[in-house]
Amino acid sequence: MKRLDFIRQQLASQALAVCQTYLPNGRRNGQYWVVGDVDGNPGRSLYVRLTGRAGKWTDSATGEHGDLLDIIAHNGRHSSFSDTLSEAERFLSLPRLLNTVPVPSQNSDRQDAARRLFAASQPLKGTAAALYLQARGLTDVLQYDALRFHPKCYGRSGSSQRHIYPAFIAAITDLRGDLTGVHRTFLSLSEPTKAPITEPKRSLGRMMGHGVRFGIANDVLLAGEGLETVLSLHSLLPWIPAVAALTATHLARLELPSTLARLYIARDNDKAGLTAWNTLSSRAITLGVQPLPLIPRLKDWNDDLLCFGRDHTIALARSQLAFIDKASKAARSS
Template identity: 50%
Template sequence: MALHDASDLAHRLGQQAEAVCRRYLSNGRRQGNYWQVGDVRNVAGRSMFVRLRDSPKGPAGKWTDAATGEHGDLLDVIREALGLLDFADVAEEARSFLSLPRHDPESSAQKRHTTPAPSGSAEAARRLFAMSHPIAGTLVETYLRNRGITLLHETASLRFHPRCYYRPDEHSPTETWPAMIAAVTDLSGQLTGAHRTWLDPHGLTEATLGKAPIDTQRKAMGDLLGHAVRFGIPGDVMAAGEGIETMLSLRQVLPDMAMAPALSAAHLAAILFPPTLRRLYIVRDNDPAGDGARDSLVERANAEGIEAVPLSPALGDFNEDLRRLGIGALRAGVRIQLAPQDVARFLALAP
């Protein structure tokens, strides 16, 4: 759609600003010449203001979220409130609201996208991942490199979102922070969930190691049980562990081994095995939860005829080993734990 068409739609929506707000921001209410709501996703609250009439401050339909600094027009409201990805879908929804002729015949895909995705659902996870960007040249790449992770091959499951929503609790305003978005997939590669790691836009600090200075720095959504984030294609050998950074740290010295972060100890214990798998390296964190996940996974793997080999860090996890002890010590510590046939096959030689 041409720019003037978008501007015309935004202007027409502005002429019916209150009706648009009542439809798409139904959790808000009118306060004088403004519609007041929690945020652009229709969360109840009072931090976002939509101008309902033209004024010297600007045209009707423009909005600002005082909590996050975000701003936009009513096309943005439709996009965010319904969780739409493509502007063509936003425009069709706007035309439908305004009772204007459709720009193009409606497709079945467009029909699907006009339905809001339930919060935390697998569909919401798919939309979030689709709205994110490849990590090359982004804050995600900087964050990982600052943690000693420089080999970033086969990381298409990771993406970057510059303004990912974060809400501390139901009574707090919604914030936006840059985030690393990880796709959680099943064994067939179907995306079933997503994991968010909110990042500090100002970079690495000793307290946060590059994660945002918020209470909950990581959250997962969607269908996670049995599934994982995946780096590489598993064959007869793979490694599974908890954290993304932990597994990427191990990949610095085992660059050709497929790896699957399951995101938590409980989900690691329940991870599903590829049908080709014959040996599974279980990458544990040095804590009681890691011990429990290891024991449960060893039992499950052995029951299916899969050899299970624990890999243990010297410190708390393999990223701590990489950062504090260096890649040489990490390589040496991993080498003595590998099956002999996997040393030559997977262990990267020292430069």
């Protein structure tokens, strides 16, 4: 057991190097290595932590999870666990030529960079971000303090080449309201769409457990994956506080307020959305919170809003609410 614990600890301390070696089709995204699946296929559903509980991974599409030994086992198609341990020891004996995991102070640096970026951003009105949101059917969301615009935002593409684009900026905050990161949607220079780069949506700072918040939750909260999905629903149901966790994996691990009684989970109509619902709803139940699904007709609620219009979408959303939440607080008190 001591040997096994030692190997796991050593692998975790070199999590980035392990990922670069055994999951070379992936790429780093902040505090995670992102790839398609445990076999290393290209994609974005499997997240490997590079800091904190380094080496722990979750596949948001399948619900699978594990550690770096599982990744090494899948990669080598090993017939026994002893083969996996031997391969891990072989890897650990190699000189480290690949990048190492950043020290904790660099995590703080990313949070500081996120705070500086948000402070340097401007209100949405009259900006390219407002036009982008309008093209997504979101015409009445410019008032939120969590949303801003930056005319020249730096980022990196899949080839790590630096680029500058205007960006729609959203503040990621914890339950206390402290800013832990920002979400950036890089925008095209010529039309109200995302920029023509590999990953036009990127986050900076700490995301796990946190999200982009609209309103202060007390007894009820609406939580969803995508920012535009949550904005669509909150624009239709503005009396229900909402939070966008930004990915299915982060939705499943969202931190919940201690005062919460009902949690509406706006799940996407795909496998990752179902997995997020299963995980978060189970955790809510253990906390004494009633989980309630909000399921769109199409892939997500923004697709519904664009395809079917405001009246149809609000009718579908309200039909899935508990009776107590079907009207605003003002209407209920009158």
